[in-house]
Amino acid sequence: MISAEPVANIGEASGTVTARLRGVTRLYGTGSARLHALGPIDLDLRKGEFFSVVGPSGCGKSTLLDVLAGLNPPTDGSAEFEGRPVKGVPDGVGVVFQEDASFPWLTVEANVAFGLQQAGVDAAEVERRVAYALGFMGLRDFRKAYPAQLSGGMRQRVCIARTLVLQPRLILLDEPFGALDQQTRLIMGDELLRLWRETNATVLLITHSLDEAAMLSDRVGVMSARPGLFIELIETGWPKDRDSRIVADPRFGELTGRIWEKLRVETMKHMQSQGMGHS
Amino acid sequence: MKHRGLASIGIVAVCVGALQLACGIGLVKHTVIIAPTEMADSLWQILLGGEFTHAILLTLTNIVLSAVISIAAGFGIGVAIHSVAFLRRGIEPYLASYYAVPTFIFYPVFIVLFGVGSAPIIAITVLLAIVAMITATLNGLDRIPGVLTKTATVLRLSPVRRALLVQLPAASPYLFAGARLSVAYSFIGVIASEFILSGDGLGYAIAYAYNNFDNRTMYGLMLLIIIVVTAVNASFDALDRRLQARLRR
């Protein structure tokens, strides 16, 4: 990708590696019914970068996130975060899921404070961080409301706020806007960029939307159909202060086209396997 | 799934074995419970003997009659309530609390109305089982995805065809669940009524044996009921799974 922007705008200039995956593979089942779901994957996540993973359904994108977050160990290979091997969920990692994970029995405020309180952080600090997160995510007017009273987009904001409050250094998002309509998705994408700039965290976003990947990321990893392998790593070269209006930039079309060129073949492969096999 | 069934059977086998052992070494008094092998032996003799054949047939007949009436009438009433909004808003609050009421207590009322015999037993059993079917019918009709009914309308089906070809199949999983419950309640209602206040049938035979300290006969009969209910349950389960597989959306 030829870019007129200086390379220094892509993530941190130093390019230190904050998370490292080597030969990560995931197999399910045993014997002849063994399912090769993912890998082997090699990936270096640069500190402070915004990295997206795009791929067809079932290619193992979510499994990749699980391995990085320590939710599920790989069958083979290693994962490292901040120089230490990943065993269980490492300190400093936050995850936002696709499904709404807000607790319906707690108010917005209580939801956001939940993780901090359970970690034993003192009340004054909790109050301070919660107030900040609520303000940042535009939830201040809704602090006493219950999630059931809010729209899907608002509930995802609650989940993001709940993650933000724990001050993660690596934020993993598994198709967080999948359940939302297109316009809301674009706005939420902007919110995510704002969050990224504000926290200086490293962000890994799993998405099936090419637009989203092309618009939001510093780098896009295109994944093949199952078993998932990286078939292309694209540098977008966007400036750090970008937002959704980037859709007007002609380079956006080029990028999307390039991603789709690779993805189209993989998606058709996946659809064929769905049609012939069991769903 | 096969494994699951085996595990359950395994657990039951272990419990039965433990009971057998406990009886054998005298851990449990013979006057309280007899060994499983004795129960089985007693049951065998009961089936061969013919002494209880009449009672068994009577009870099964009552159960079948109650179940059929409950299911058919329950479905009909359910459909009626579903179609008339006023009826629904009038009856639904009571349906939710219906099973809280110990209805069997009104059994003597039915004796007054129908005299002694099978009629009051069937009446009170139907009273018990019918509401399960009504609730299931309402539930099933509610849950027919609106898009299916709209499709039927777009295809210009007559109301009868729409009901038979679209609504009934779409609601059938819930109707089936309701029918199952009704059958279970039919068993409970008939046998409990016979036990409490009746002169005939399996339930009465158990009470009679108990009152006469005839543990052997009593446990043999109890075992018979347990086996029959389990067999009926298992067949419904198998039927249920087949229907579920076919209707999975």
Add this chain to the structure above:
Amino acid sequence: MRQTLRNLLPPLTMAAVFLVGWQLLHVLAKADEISSPAETVALLVRMMDTARFWQDVAETGLAFVWALLLSMAFGIVLGVVLGLSRPTGDAVEPILVAFYSLPKVTLYPLVLLAFGLGMSAKVAFGVMHGLVPITLLTRNAISQLKPVYLRSAQVMRLSRSQVALKVVLPAIFPELVAGTRIGFSLSLLGVLIGEMFASKRGLGFAAVSAMGLGDIKTILAIGVFLAAFAVAANSAMLMLERSLRHKSAAR
């Protein structure tokens, strides 16, 4: 206000229809064997004036409270255990379901022989009826717990007890109330039946004595009392359940 009246009209109409039907039965039946609604209520009021009635109520009530508490305690714990351990739950559930559909009357002689006559037999009957539904409903609630809650708890690095108390229990609370509601009705049923066989006191015993004497009036009076109590309690719990569910609604 108008809306409330409109909501009350259909159920009140149906209640009126029921009362009219009852009155008709009274008129059509032979020589006042079936007392009319008015007579029944009058008798109930008279009965409620006697000490004996309230002694019976206390007797039944005590057994019932015991049965309900035991059913809930064991039922919830057992339900959680079976819900959290998939293989155990899958193996045990069919047994519980089979037990639930069994006419429990089949096992009454066993209970009587094991517990003798008196309070413990009554409580045993109550628990026998209430335990299994509470267990099954609790287990169901746990297995329907949204996996994303557990994953979130994992990401927040909560301890096991924190997960159980701060995430699982609040998440399944509406279902626990539902289970309690059903356990309530069934435990009451079990205790009443127990009193019919295993006691010389309590409302169940009063009812079965009246049955023996052919005293329909008393049976109806007791029946109305029990029905009113059961319906009131059930409706209260239903309202609680509904208000809890609204919080989790709109998914």
